[in-house]
Amino acid sequence: MIRFAIDLKPHTIPFVEARNEKNGEMPMPGESLVGNRLHICVAEDCNNNCIFCMEEDRDARRDRMAGQTDDDVRRMIASVDSSVKEIMFTSGEPTLHPSLPKYIQWSSEAGFETVGLITNGRRLSYRPYARLLLENGLNHILISIHGPDARTHDALTRTKGAFIQAMAGLANLTVLKREFPALKIHTSYVVTARNYSKVIEFVEVMRHFSIDQHVFNVMMPDGRGQTLFDQLMPRYSDVAAQFAKMADMLPPRDLERIFVLDIPYCTTTMLPDRVRGYVERYFHYEPEGTVRIAELTEQANRGDRELLIEERALTGEEREYSKVAKTARDDSIRIKRPECYTCGYEQQCHGVFRSYIDKFGWDEFQPVQKELK
Numbered sequence: 044m045i046r047f048a049i050d051l052k053p054h055t056i057p058f059v060e061a062r063n064e065k066n067g068e069m070p071m072p073g074e075s076l077v078g079n080r081l082h083i084c085v086a087e088d089c090n091n092n093c094i095f096c097m098e099e100d101r102d103a104r105r106d107r108m109a110g111q112t113d114d115d116v117r118r119m120i121a122s123v124d125s126s127v128k129e130i131m132f133t134s135g136e137p138t139l140h141p142s143l144p145k146y147i148q149w150s151s152e153a154g155f156e157t158v159g160l161i162t163n164g165r166r167l168s169y170r171p172y173a174r175l176l177l178e179n180g181l182n183h184i185l186i187s188i189h190g191p192d193a194r195t196h197d198a199l200t201r202t203k204g205a206f207i208q209a210m211a212g213l214a215n216l217t218v219l220k221r222e223f224p225a226l227k228i229h230t231s232y233v234v235t236a237r238n239y240s241k242v243i244e245f246v247e248v249m250r251h252f253s254i255d256q257h258v259f260n261v262m263m264p265d266g267r268g269q270t271l272f273d274q275l276m277p278r279y280s281d282v283a284a285q286f287a288k289m290a291d292m293l294p295p296r297d298l299e300r301i302f303v304l305d306i307p308y309c310t311t312t313m314l315p316d317r318v319r320g321y322v323e324r325y326f327h328y329e330p331e332g333t334v335r336i337a338e339l340t341e342q343a344n345r346g347d348r349e350l351l352i353e354e355r356a357l358t359g360e361e362r363e364y365s366k367v368a369k370t371a372r373d374d375s376i377r378i379k380r381p382e383c384y385t386c387g388y389e390q391q392c393h394g395v396f397r398s399y400i401d402k403f404g405w406d407e408f409q410p411v412q413k414e415l416k
Contacts, residue, residue: 115359116142128157132160136165143160230254280407
């Protein structure tokens with residue numbers, strides 16, 4: 044049993060709903076939960092080695108990040124207008140970058156309402172480091188934890204000791220949140236064939252920490268997720284069955300803390316619409332000369348400029364960067380069949396991954412004839 048030197052009583056905290064501020068409804072696909080969001084990739088390496096990582100080519104990531112300087116990051120931070128309210132530091136493991144505290148301070152001084160971090164949480168097990176990030180203006184942390192126990196999490200991250208350090212990081216944040224009440228703590232759980240049956244147990248374990256939201260991302264067939272698709276991809280119906288049990292077991296207030304991503308709406312009708320959806324839009328700067336830019340340029344030349352927003356949008360010290368959008372509606376990897384267009388969720392649904400249909404077929408997917416709740 045894991046023990047931490049804090050009071051581990053179940054926490055009751057206000058839930059901040061991810062709703063469109065204009066009308067109180069969930070955002071449509073492609074619309075950010077908090078307006079436009081800038082992601083800045085900062086780290087060449089990661090101290091985990093997740094079996095489903097979307098960045099399968101580690102050497103390509105190192106090449107992509109090698110020429111990025113502190114001044115380049117400063118220019119990225121300064122490049123956006125006031126409509127961009129949120130900035131997130133990500134890629135590899137950002138806490139390994141020695142300049143991260145400085146980047147967070149620059150972002151806070153630039154006036155971003157949300158200064159966030161996507162992390163495996165291991166370095167946050169050092170409380171002075173976690174405190175430094177919060178003091179510099181960090182107010183949103185998304186910690187990746189993929190199971191309720193060390194055996195599950197460490198196997199998926201292929202890193203012994205990763206779970207105990209991530210949990211120690213959560214314990215530190217729970218204590219520090221008393222000093223920094225604006226801090227929002229989210230967990231990110233990638234749902235695979237190896238851990239989908241443990242989502243309820245995970246939520247129960249997390250009750251001991253001050254978590255604002257649990258985000259469950261059903262694995263996407265990208266990077267290693269595509270390479271090991273046959274081993275790792277769960278059936279959506281099996282995942283949905285677990286969340287159906289969760290919906291029956293959890294009090295409504297606790298269920299509101301759940302958010303399930305990247306699973307077709309028609310498979311999870313037992314859940315309220317407001318706690319499920321797809322990854323929202325964000326953008327980042329991709330250095331020129333990479334394979335990724337070549338692919339996006341080819342797509343843009345075919346008429347699809349949804350991903351490549353602006354070529355050579357920013358000039359750094361040693362290289363130029365193009366502005367690239369993340370969109371979940373990507374026809375190259377998702378499809379719909381004719382029946383999908385009769386579904387009440389058609390406008391919200393991004394379709395089903397082609398590789399999923401190739402493996403499992405269409406039997407799980409039936410149009411839902413009802414209005415959105």
